[in-house]
Amino acid sequence: MLLIQTISTKTLDQASVGEFVKLKTPAGNLFAVILDSDAQGTLVGFLETNQRSRYPTFKQVSKGLKCLSYGLNWVVDRVGNDESWAGNRSHLASAGAILVDSHAV
Numbered sequence: 001m002l003l004i005q006t007i008s009t010k011t012l013d014q015a016s017v018g019e020f021v022k023l024k025t026p027a028g029n030l031f032a033v034i035l036d037s038d039a040q041g042t043l044v045g046f047l048e049t050n051q052r053s054r055y056p057t058f059k060q061v062s063k064g065l066k067c068l069s070y071g072l073n074w075v076v077d078r079v080g081n082d083e084s085w086a087g088n089r090s091h092l093a094s095a096g097a098i099l100v101d102s103h104a105v
């Protein structure tokens with residue numbers, strides 16, 4: 001991962017929707033994106049899990065939880081591995097799947 005800005009520490013109530021963060025959870029330190037925030041808490045989308053399925057998930061967490069923030073200016077970059085090949089459409093209808101072909105992402 002190439003970092004182009006300074007990382008800051010803050011609580012989730014100080015974070016903005018769309019920020020890329022790393023949270024310390026009982027499951028470990030996980031990357032997430034702030035999806036929404038209201039009086040009940042902050043909705044975060046975890047981009048990784050320690051579960052066998054490894055699918056992204058979301059959860060409402062306490063606004064007082066501390067995080068490392070990478071800010072609002074970030075992108076997702078494609079990394080090829082044994083699960084990425086031309087014609088791999090096994091997750092075509094899966095929520096959160098990013099599909100790349102010759103015409104679009």
